[in-house]
Amino acid sequence: MMRRKLKVAVFKFASCSGCQLQILNMEDELLTLTDAVEFTYFLEASRATAPGPYDVAFIEGSISTPEQEELVRRVREESRILVAMGACATAGGIQALRNWLRLDDVKRAVYPNPEWVKALEHSKPVAEVVKVDYELRGCPVSKERLLSFIKQVLVGRKPYLRREALCMDCRRKGNVCVMVAKGIPCLGPVVQEGCGAICPTFGRGCYGCFGPSIDARPEALASRLREVGMKDRDVARLFKGFTGWSEKFRKVINELEGGAR
Amino acid sequence: MVSGGIYSGKFGELRKLFNALRLRGYRVIAPKLEDGVIRLKEVTSFDEVPYGWEDIQAPGKYSVREGGKHFRHGPDAPKRILYPPRLELFRLRPDWSVEYPKERFPPTALFAIKPCDLASISVMDRVQGGIGDPYYLALRKKLIIIVENCVEPGATCFCSTMGTGPEARDGFDIAYTRLDDNLVVFRPGSDLGVELLSELNIEPATDEVLRKYYDALKNASLKAKAPFELERLPDELELGLNSPVFKEVAERCFGCAGCNMVCPTCFCFDVIDEPELDGGAVRVRVWDGCFSYTYAEVAGGNFRKDLWARYRHWVLHKFAYWVRQFGVFGCVGCGRCITWCPAGIDLRETIKSVVEWVRSRGGG
Incomplete structure (x- = not known):
């Protein structure tokens, strides 16, 4: 099939690079994929880069510094479709835990010369700075979803990815509910599907790395967890882990922690 | 010779029945204990069916314990088998020709499912069957159902109110009831059921067994009630x-x-x-x-x-x-x-x- 290759860029912001690695992890599909896709900017894979504009830009990482704010705005201008990829880009990531603390205290605890570090007050999801067209969630992002997204863009349709609660996918898969059968706290009922229910498959509760599902009611889950005996602090910590700074989880956390921020 | 009616036999006859299904080439799907939960899965040995275990159910809570007399059901309903959670309908080849999946459903026996789940199949027969869902019907026509009547309904059961249990009325090939450790009552519900039961060492139930049977089911039906009536x-x-x-x-x-x-x-x-x-x-x-x-x-x-x-x-x-x-x-x-x-x-x-x-x- 002769068609113009899709120009794809991958940009890293405040992140661990795990999401970009998921692209390189598509070992079985990568060769076929590169027949249809040209990675014009993807430093994790190649130092050769080409200028924009890009058909699709994947943004990994949260926006944590003034420079990053500037850069992501430029990427936005150069990109037809901008995709926030992973928990950092979509919800601020684990590093957003600092958003509940004073920035100066955090800087001092980490760096010998904190005055050299220019950081934003908050570690922010990309959508707080520029318009995001699609979100691919997870820590790391799911390889299958990423590939499905690219395939759908390639055929020229509006990408469709289910955004319902993980419970649906978990139960479709045939997992037994860990909350009901084992009394393990699980964020699955309020977290977006897409990971294939990895943690519950191995008998663990969902840690919430995909962030809130489309119509999530974390406040109802929080009251149930308290009702069955969890302490407010522990419930807050559960929600805080990966995507605590997402609007919906943040609200619940703040209520549990007594209105801080 | 078995015809319609009620028969009784020893627990070992259930094993024979199970083995007869396997010998006839059925994939047998039955309750099976897995990681502390009774699932509905393919079993290859009668010993995998969790007789001697019981489940404890409450709103939002499930557990099992050994030593109980009767199990009910776990999270899996027959729907999972007959109407799979994820089913490939067809493939479109690059030349845009359509490829339908090959025959993929082996003849299946549901063994020891509960009357409520049997009733759910008759509901699916009206819904999926009624609209002619070919994927459902392909599985359904190869299905044989051995149902276990419920002598001890669980705390979240209300089949009695819904009129679906604790005794299976119709739509099964064989219904059996475990009255005690070594007394099982059998009822055929189809020609195939009669044929299968003919191979067992069972006899028409005596009046005493019948009395015990009806008492047990009546007692069970009093338990499986919801706080509402269906009328109106x-x-x-x-x-x-x-x-x-x-x-x-x-x-x-x-x-x-x-x-x-x-x-x-x-x-x-x-x-x-x-x-x-x-x-x-x-x-x-x-x-x-x-x-x-x-x-x-x-x-x-x-x-x-x-x-x-x-x-x-x-x-x-x-x-x-x-x-x-x-x-x-x-x-x-x-x-x-x-x-x-x-x-x-x-x-x-x-x-x-x-x-x-x-x-x-x-x-x-």
């Missing part, structure tokens, strides 16, 4: 459309659709086209549910944007609209939506409260 329920629930109960209960609901997934009759699905890199595509059908936000979402809006409206719709569909659509209730009283609700919401209480609200206002 569809009308009463529709009068309760504006009851505040739905909103109150939905406050506790996560909207996770777990109930849709474990419900043996919930049939909602999503169809997804997955393009391939070679230019082809796969069309799959996956379970969806009316609790999910996107289910009633259309271009420009959502028919049931609020969770309470989705909750209300589910309850009313099961207990009112379904009756008008398909001539039966959409609920078989298995109680899975109660046990497997991570929020511990009890459907029976919702219905009871709505009916009370309607009556308090002079309706119904």
Whole structure:
């Protein structure tokens, strides 16, 4: 099939690079994929880069510094479709835990010369700075979803990815509910599907790395967890882990922690 | 010679029956204990069926213990087998020709399923069967059903109210009842059932056995009751459309659709086209549910944007609209939506409260 290759860029912001690695992890599909896709900017894979504009830009990482704010705005201008990829880009990531603390205290605890570090007050999801067209969630992002997204863009349709609660996918898969059968706290009922229910498959509760599902009611889950005996602090910590700074989880956390921020 | 009627035999005859199914080439799907939960899975040995175990069920809680006399059911309903959670419907090749999956359903025996689950199959026969879903019908026509009547219903069971148990009435090949450790009552429900029972060492039940049998089932039926009656329920629930109960209960609901997934009759699905890199595509059908936000979402809006409206719709569909659509209730009283609700919401209480609200206002 002769068609113009899709120009794809991958940009890293405040992140661990795990999401970009998921692209390189598509070992079985990568060769076929590169027949249809040209990675014009993807430093994790190649130092050769080409200028924009890009058909699709994947943004990994949260926006944590003034420079990053500037850069992501430029990427936005150069990109037809901008995709926030992973928990950092979509919800601020684990590093957003600092958003509940004073920035100066955090800087001092980490760096010998904190005055050299220019950081934003908050570690922010990309959508707080520029318009995001699609979100691919997870820590790391799911390889299958990423590939499905690219395939759908390639055929020229509006990408469709289910955004319902993980419970649906978990139960479709045939997992037994860990909350009901084992009394393990699980964020699955309020977290977006897409990971294939990895943690519950191995008998663990969902840690919430995909962030809130489309119509999530974390406040109802929080009251149930308290009702069955969890302490407010522990419930807050559960929600805080990966995507605590997402609007919906943040609200619940703040209520549990007594209105801080 | 076995014909219609009621027979009794020793526990060992059940093993013989199980083995006879395997010898005839059936894939046998039966209750099986796995990681502390009774699943519905393929079993190759009679010893895998968890006789001697019992499950303990309550709203939002499930556990098992050894030493119990009777197991009920776990999270898996026959729906999982007959109407798989994810089913490839067809493949589109790069040249746009269509390839349908090859014959993929082996003849299957459901062994030791419960009367409520048997009833769910008859509901599916009206719904999926009624519209002629070829994937369902392909599996269904190769199905043989051995049902175990419930002598000890669980705490979330209400088959007695729904009229689906604890004794299976029809639609099975063989129904059996374990009256005690070594006394099993058998009833054939089809020609194939008669044929299979003819191979067993059983005899027509004596009056004493019959008395024991009827007592046990009567006793069980007293236990599996919900705090409402079916008579006039569809009308009463529709009068309760504006009851505040739905909103109150939905406050506790996560909207996770777990109930849709474990419900043996919930049939909602999503169809997804997955393009391939070679230019082809796969069309799959996956379970969806009316609790999910996107289910009633259309271009420009959502028919049931609020969770309470989705909750209300589910309850009313099961207990009112379904009756008008398909001539039966959409609920078989298995109680899975109660046990497997991570929020511990009890459907029976919702219905009871709505009916009370309607009556308090002079309706119904």
